[in-house]
Amino acid sequence: MAGLYVHIPFCKQACHYCDFHFSTNLKHKPDLVKALCSELALRKDYLGTQHIETLYFGGGTPSLLSEEELTVLMTAIRGIYTWPENTECTIECNPDDLTAETLARLRRNGFNRLSIGLQSFNEEELRWMNRAHTAAESVECVKRAQEAGFSNISIDLIYGSKFQNLQQWRETLQMAVDLNVQHISAYNLTIETKTALGVKHNRGEEPLIDENLSSRQFEEMIRFLGANGFEQYEISNFAKSGYIAQHNSRYWLGYTYLGIGPSAHSYNGQTRQWNVSSNATYIREVTANGAFYETETLSLDNRYNEYVLTRLRTIWGCDVEEIQRLFGERYKTRFLAEAQKMTEYTEWRHDALLLNGNGKLIADKLAMELFV
Ligand code: SF4
Structure with missing residues (x-):
């Protein structure tokens, strides 16, 4: 997809x-x-x-x-x-x-x-x-x-x-x-x-x-x-x-996408790439098949942190089964330990941690507390 x-x-x-x-x-x-x-x-x-x-x-x-x-x-x-x-x-x-x-x-x-x-x-x-x-x-x-x-x-x-x-x-x-x-x-x-x-x-x-x-x-x-x-x-x-x-x-669900054009980002699950932001440099480098983007290979920690940051903001929430499957036991243990400290701001739907009304006001702060 x-x-x-x-x-x-x-x-x-x-x-x-x-x-x-x-x-x-x-x-x-x-x-x-x-x-x-x-x-x-x-x-x-x-x-x-x-x-x-x-x-x-x-x-x-x-x-x-x-x-x-x-x-x-x-x-x-x-x-x-x-x-x-x-x-x-x-x-x-x-x-x-x-x-x-x-x-x-x-x-x-x-x-x-x-x-x-x-x-x-x-x-x-x-x-x-x-x-x-x-x-x-x-x-x-x-x-x-x-x-x-x-x-x-x-x-x-x-x-x-x-x-x-x-x-x-x-x-x-x-x-x-x-x-x-x-x-x-x-x-x-x-x-x-x-x-x-x-x-x-x-x-x-x-x-x-x-x-x-x-x-x-x-x-x-x-x-x-x-x-x-x-x-x-x-x-x-x-x-x-x-x-x-x-x-x-x-x-937000972590699917692959390609971003074309100056400053556009691309993501394929393993790496993130971002194109140069200057229009003039972009035109020159693309035309010459030169260097017009940079690439960062995402570590497991990076990917887990991104998952938490984006998913916590959505109705799909952070799913414990998915964390186990994508990142492994260590991340799941860390996630559950931190999640139980934020009951005032969150609720559980099946296996997913979601923000309640109070949590939505401080979503990014809560995500950072879940980071590794
Ligand atoms: S400057 Fe352009 S991109 Fe930025 S908000 Fe205005 S119309 Fe949108």
Whole structure:
């Protein structure tokens, strides 16, 4: 079982909180698309199968690809891989790109799931984030996508900013539910050092995130979305029945995936590889079949720690039988010894350790306590 990820590292403008790899200089987009096709060919044996089960275009902003660029890329992918008709094919989009014409282009190229970066319905907050769209566009683009025939839509939201108190966050959640989407990803705002927000914070122009408010917003989100038919299947991800994201779930469940493009990661159970983050270096090295990625061979300790870190955040939890099978007796003993110290934050479902409401607030801290 394998997934393919394609990273499109371009954006119209830089969101002030964003720490992903992207460039706002679109001049190199055609060359980068060519390099992506070359990397696909160079690494066609990585997955050990030509059959993929999920396809995901992320970024950056993949909805910035022109008809021609998208067709070139999809033709290159179809020349190597096959997938059944109903395979989840996701593309990340920004509201300002989702015209009727773009939506038709995405459908023509086989995408059946959209992940739309709405982030907020608050005009002032969107400006503060330096998003390239308005609150009205956030709402209209979802309706337009539904009219265009997309029936599997995910939206991204951000909470924790100074623009939304608890009541305003409830209103945001209500607006999200009213859009009748199938999936919601919601992330706690963080201030990363190298972002515009981080720079302003260091100058004393932006306050710290109010962690107490974020925690209350997180709890309210779990309650509100749960009451509206969304299952929280991962700390930041909520889905209606039948709409759990297949691609991202495979990351958390430890399946093999190949990541194409600058900064993309690949994983095959034994090693992790990550591509160079610079667009110029990536284009140059891929074109020359040079060194464009690094590889780390994962030790058993690394793999166990990754298992605990990702699985504890999900509804599948950390399964004792699986720990025994994948890692052996020593890890299972260590896991059980640590797990029994965290009963206040966890619960057992059959043989799996899951986080309860208190545990979800400190998931990463608990995972670290389970690490070897
Ligand atoms: S559009 Fe997405 S990837 Fe681009 S800067 Fe904004 S948050 Fe980052």
